[in-house]
Amino acid sequence: MSNVIYLDHAATTPLDPEVLAAMMPYLTDKFGSASTLYSLGREARDAVEQARVSVAQLIGASPEEIYFTSGGTESDNWAVFGVAAANAKKGKHIITSKIEHHAILEPCHWLEKQGYSVTYLPVDSNGFVDPEDVRKNITNETVLVTIMHANNEIGTIEPIEEIGKIAREKGVHFHVDTVQTVGHIPVDVNSLHCDSLAISAHKLYGPKGIGAMYIRKGARVERYMRGGGQENNRRAGTHNVAGIVGLGKAAELAAARMAEEAQKLTRLRDMLIEGIEARIENAKLNGDRIRRLPNNVNFSFEAVEGESMILMLDMNGICVSSGSACTSGSLDPSHVLMALGLKHEQAHGSLRMTLGKDNTEADVERVLEVLPSIVQRLREMSPLYQR
Ligand code: PLP
Numbered sequence: 001m002s003n004v005i006y007l008d009h010a011a012t013t014p015l016d017p018e019v020l021a022a023m024m025p026y027l028t029d030k031f032g033s034a035s036t037l038y039s040l041g042r043e044a045r046d047a048v049e050q051a052r053v054s055v056a057q058l059i060g061a062s063p064e065e066i067y068f069t070s071g072g073t074e075s076d077n078w079a080v081f082g083v084a085a086a087n088a089k090k091g092k093h094i095i096t097s098k099i100e101h102h103a104i105l106e107p108c109h110w111l112e113k114q115g116y117s118v119t120y121l122p123v124d125s126n127g128f129v130d131p132e133d134v135r136k137n138i139t140n141e142t143v144l145v146t147i148m149h150a151n152n153e154i155g156t157i158e159p160i161e162e163i164g165k166i167a168r169e170k171g172v173h174f175h176v177d178t179v180q181t182v183g184h185i186p187v188d189v190n191s192l193h194c195d196s197l198a199i200s201a202h203k204l205y206g207p208k209g210i211g212a213m214y215i216r217k218g219a220r221v222e223r224y225m226r227g228g229g230q231e232n233n234r235r236a237g238t239h240n241v242a243g244i245v246g247l248g249k250a251a252e253l254a255a256a257r258m259a260e261e262a263q264k265l266t267r268l269r270d271m272l273i274e275g276i277e278a279r280i281e282n283a284k285l286n287g288d289r290i291r292r293l294p295n296n297v298n299f300s301f302e303a304v305e306g307e308s309m310i311l312m313l314d315m316n317g318i319c320v321s322s323g324s325a326c327t328s329g330s331l332d333p334s335h336v337l338m339a340l341g342l343k344h345e346q347a348h349g350s351l352r353m354t355l356g357k358d359n360t361e362a363d364v365e366r367v368l369e370v371l372p373s374i375v376q377r378l379r380e381m382s383p384l385y386q387r
Contacts, residue, residue: 005318005363009203009295009356010152010180015246016205022249023207026242034239035230044241051248055199058251059178060188061214067231068244069224071211072179072200073103076146078213078224078235079175079196080107083144084116085222087173091141092116097129097158098339100148103198104177105335117141123339126288127156131163138170148177149187149197153336153352154287155296157185164193173219179203179211180293183254185262195219201243205357206250210243257357265294265355268364272297272353275368280375286337286350295355300337300346303385304378309351312374318367320353345384 006014026047032040034048052063069075084094096108098120108118119137121129129147138145145167150157160176167174176194178187183204189197195216202208213235215221227236269292276283282302301309306322313320333347342350353367379385 003317005359005366007318007320007353007355007359007363007367010155010293010352010354011321012202012208013205013356014358015207016250016253018253019206019246019249023242023246026245030241032241034241035228044239047245047248048239048241051244051251054248054251054255055212056214058187058255059182059197059199059214060190062217064232065189065214065217067213067215067235068239068247069211069213069235070209070240071202072101072177072198074224075198075200075211075213076101076103076175076177076179077107079146079198079221080104080111080144082221082224083173083175083196084111086220087143091139091143093119093139093141093143095119095121095134095137095142095145097121097123097147099123099127099151099153099336100146101152101177101179103179104146104148121147123156125341127151127154127286127336127340128288128291129158129163131159131166134163135166135170138166138172142170142172144173144175146175146177148179149181149192150185150293150296151287151336152180153334154298154340155180155293155354156287157181157291157293160192160194167195168193173221183251183258184293184295186258189214189216196221199247201247201250204250204254207243207246210240210247212247261357262294265357265359268355268359268361269294269297271361272355272364272367275364276371279368279372283375284346286340286342293354297353297355298350300342300350301375302349302379303345303382304349304375306348306350308378309371309374312378313367313370316366316370316374318370320351322348322350322352 032044034044052066056063173195176197178197179200197214200211223234225236284300286298337347
């Protein structure tokens with residue numbers, strides 16, 4: 001990456017060289033299919049099973065509860081469609097939040113078209129779902145509660161343990177989108193009281209296009225992909241052996257590094273937040289100051305466009321985003337920022353910077369050197385800015 005300062009780790013992370021090294025044999029000599037009986041295949045199968053153990057260990061699950069998928073989107077889709085299908089006789093009501101990733105929201109919208117009713121819970125101005133709202137909205141018809149662990153745009157960490165207890169008490173399947181948290185903050189399926197969760201390798205220094213779904217033993221979830229009998233007949237398709245090995249290695253490395261990394265990133269995050277607040281007036285931090293991901297910084301700058309800031313930072317070799325990567329191609333303001341109660345202009349003037357393991361204090365200092373003058377120049381050009 002040479003001179004680039006990469007601050008978009010919530011969108012994707014670089015592949016860790018140790019992960020690449022672990023994957024390489026399965027992209028070259030060890031190319032066998034994990035479903036075959038000869039030794040080349042057995043070797044691949046052993047590697048897949050070893051990865052399953054590593055992923056399970058990272059989240060306090062048992063290996064039989066881990067299913068490999070193509071990533072976070074597939075796992076989230078599987079949870080919504082699979083739980084709805086398996087519990088259709090019980091009812092057709094789903095509870096989620098207004099700030100979920102589209103990987104949850106879009107399947108919910110689709111089910112609404114098929115006659116399901118979906119409750120989209122509001123959040124407060126820091127992005128928190130109120131667990132009592134979950135309790136109040138559960139009915140005899142409710143088959144699924146799905147709430148994200150931490151939000152990808154603003155980094156707010158939801159009170160998942162409390163929500164999980166409520167769902168468990170009421171006997172409703174609880175899915176958690178942990179795409180932004182697994183490998184970064186502790187995730188334990190028993191403390192979260194969840195029945196399923198979604199994992200994506202490329203958010204924890206693993207490869208893109210591979211992920212996993214945890215499904216608690218006994219949970220009623222319809223199979224997702226039909227075909228060969230892979231993944232205990234629940235998710236068919238020839239295994240992406242190299243990808244799975246990469247996810248396993250990334251999980252192993254994350255388990256070993258998490259505590260130290262979270263501490264380092266929290267320090268850099270707070271340095272960046274405080275530095276921006278000290279240097280730029282009319283800058284509003286989005287998301288909760290305390291219960292937030294160690295690597296997330298999200299600000300709205302009055303009277304400037306997020307896109308213009310991105311381009312000007314890019315000219316200075318700094319990669320950031322505004323809103324989430326998936327929606328940044330659209331002109332609609334971020335649904336997450338709107339749910340916090342921000343005005344359209346504030347949502348459009350947002351900038352997300354997400355730190356990663358290779359960022360340094362010097363990177364933060366460079367942003368603090370460049371960003372204030374970019375904001376000032378854009379404000380000078382803006383008819384909206386009142387000085
Ligand atoms: N859920 C959240 C919270 C995410 O941030 C993302 C990716 O940005 C996804 C789901 C989708 O994951 P993937 O890119 O692996 O499909």
